Amino acid sequence: MSTDKVVKLADLNKPSFVLSDEERHEIEHALTHYPDGRAASIDALKAVQKHRGWVPDDAIPVIAAAIGISAADLEGVATFYSLIFRRPVGRHVIKVCDSISCHLTGYDELRDELEKQLGIRYGQTTKDGRYTLLPICCLGACDRGATMMIDDDLHGPVEPKDVAAILGGYQ
């Protein structure tokens, strides 16, 4: 049994994406740093992600216009970098390093533990919207493997037994 998703009229008529004043201000500020609008692509995407947690499809043409490049070009940038999120993410994003040093120092056990405790796999978000789990390449802390990053905090070395306590710090 499945129920069709209810499409609300209000959703269909929703205005297309509009930048908030803050977002616009930040993008304009980023533009002053570079001679060429294209160079501000990542900053502009990050500005929107900072406020919304992710960058919706509708936002692409609007941000592109704000920095004066084509939507296709900006979409190229926005899909190239894995840390520009193109789907909604949880309040906290957990990134587990799977590069060589961490591979050798127990990354897979760390990942398994996280999956077990959160009940999700890579690319998924917990039902309560609290965590999203993602792989990431070398965090530059190879001496501290196995490492992971939650939001902007680096954790390492992390053993499976530490996971519960660390997660508890992120409501």
Next chain:
Amino acid sequence: MAIIHVDGKQYEVKGGENLLQTCLSLGLDIPYFCWHPALDSVGACRQCAVKQYKDGDDKQGRIVMSCMTPTTDNTWISIDDEESKEFRETIISFLMTNHPHDCPVCEEGGHCHLQDMTVMTGHHNREYRFTKRTHRNQELGPFIAHEMNRCISCYRCVRFYNDYAGGTDLGVYGSAANVYFGREKDGTLESEFSGNLTEVCPTGVFTDKTHSERYTRKWDMQFSPSICASCSVGCNISPGERYGEVRRIENRYHGELNGYFLCDRGRFGYGHVNRKDRPRQLLVSKDGRREAMDAGDTLDFIRQQLQAGKPVLGIGSPRASIESNYALRELVGTAHFSNGQTALDAALTRLCLDVLRQGPAKCATPSSIEDADAVLVLGEDVLATAPRIALALRQAAKGKADTMCAEKKVPDWQAASAKDIAQRLLNPVFVATPAATRFDDIAAATHRAAAPDLARLGYAIAHALDASSPAVEGLDTKTAELAQRIAAALKAAKRPLVISGTGCGDAAVIQAAANIAWALQASHPAAEICLAVPESNSIGLALFEAVDLEAALARAAAQPSVLVVVENDLYARLPAAQVDAALARSTLIVLDHQDTRTAQRAQALLPAASFAEGDGTLINYEGRAQRYFQNFDPAYYDRSVAVAESWRWLDRLQNGDAARENLDEVLAQAEAALPALKGIAAAAPNASFRIKGMKIARAPQRQSGRTAARANIFVHEPRSTQDADSALAFSMEGVNGASGVDRPPELLPFAWAPGWNSPQAWNKFQAEVGGALRGGDPGVHLVKAAASRPAYYSAVPAALKPNGALRVEPLYQHFGSEELSSLAAPIQQRIPASYAALSVGDAARLGVNHAERISITLDGQTFSLPARVRPDLPAGVLGLPVGLAGVPPLKAGSAATVAKGA
């Protein structure tokens, strides 16, 4: 000069290019994907690996990418080396891990570069047995189908579409093994050159959607060397036919004109050939109804009319061949022949011709345009009127990278380095036109003004270059400064170029452009001029020196006459009332391949051949005569089809049983009768040309199913149609390229060479890859520049003074302004809605809002259109899109009165 050693053989080569290009020019095959002769090297695909050695004694060597390695003296390489061969096969096997095994249902199959390269490397077995990555495809509009799963990530598409053609709506998304090439969202690809993706993409990701519904493999089609008739450039095309329909247009390489690329209007505008409503029988009007009649009776009926004692007037056409126009002139007599162009078009075309043959500036070709290092575009939206020129213009701007590479001693074929070095720096291109163009993005400066003011700018530039050319009085300071700036840029260049033409309908603009080119000539012998003219054979008609259409219609209106109109819709050229007045008391005989408004009024209508069913010659904007050859015989599939070239009908009308035997005779007589056409017969080998006693095959040697092609009609296979007019055969039999014997470049029906089924096969027909075809690029120049400069033009026009009435500026559209392509369904989907463009100031003065309907009165016609208020338009101007529904035939420069309301 360089000596290189390839697999133990020594070759003397030019040097300086990359090894891949050098080896291909030597006829040695190295597989490749990301390199393309027009797009240069990026080293992305790793397919072109060869072994390079330090010297003759080095046995070890190392693998290098031939496309990224310069050809220098004393280079030692091996293509045949085992390790390199294995490397190349491995690359294909990697690409194949994600490539679907769908060749049988893939429309690229049979002209696929990936197939060719796979066979070339010997990768015969797929070993990968796992899941392949898949993608969602996009809806990209009426021209291009999208099947992303087939992508091998060579990046050619974006390098062509964005870097070469200046498109902005095709991108690359994702990274690593999950890369996607498409638009940001579904939607029509915007570039006017999108069709080239079908040939640039080495796989079946981008294919020709117009071909899809009537799909035929390349090897099963019949081709002919043909000429695009959708503008005055005269790009060379290869139409492919099966079962009596044109199914696709492919680019036919021409080193000086189209190179590897066509515009979308030319590629996708062939649908008029296949239209169901075309006249295919002889039709005679009886009591207001049209009835099919047999040829003998119809021709007798027409002969009676011609001999009825009324004056007989012939109206030719700039979209009909030289032969057909000439045959009409023969039938009606020189004094009664009209060129079928409006007085304005005829005068302007004639002026262009004068500039080209009375002045010293050489006429630029698209390939020479690419080498220009400073360009002024004066008055002409070439993307709409002569699209291929706009693509070349873009390369001229980007030529800055080549100069910068030379300074930094980086080879300019290193595409990624060149892009990095130049960043956004471009050679100066100045775009002075009445309205914004879609190539303004490459402009160093744009200038928007009405035609007379553009001419004034032009005269001022010429004066700044040569003070002995006429000065312009009363120019405002801003324009005067711009003139100085443009003059300085042109002067500082090595190969300055002026592009103009008949597009803004003003002689003064063309004269000003000529003055600039001539003023430059003294100091810059390489300075060139390029003048776009209205139609595919406009220059040809100018060579006839006949009266214009208005003059002919005035005669017919004054005295009941017999009008014989060849391939010309008079209603598309002049106001309906003017045409009606001429036709009211006249007998009208029409020869055309479309059921135009004029054809519908004919007492007798003869079904003329389109470019696909007949032979003929067109003379392009340079004065280059080029022959196009019949693609197929429609009667082979349907005996009731009576289509024949207009020249053939006219010849039969005039000479009955004594009619000329073939095209060569018509051409010989035309040459004799019209000295201006001298040399035209040499545009291609004549009908008796043979190679080892054989004709040249129109179809590839693998063409299948010939014996069954007509089996649904009659079980016996008839003899294939015999072609008395050319050295080509309607068959796969004859010289087809398999034997390795060169065919003359004018008689190459399709691109195929052993092992090369894709359009990359053209590289097998050039003396040097990317250069001229072996035997020379086709065409004979009938117009040559003079040795010295005539007097400067001196009729500097007065500035436009807005006085209430608005001056009509024709706005040409890439899709919709050209008559025949606009009859093709896919093109129709791209034709914009009609509008009338007003400047912001004029709209405010008239109290007109954007999209509001306005009523326009001009040349005695009143009509209404939605207003488009445009910030780019100068004051005092009404911009009207040429040829769109609801826009009557326009005369540029006429005064229009505009009022609010419908």
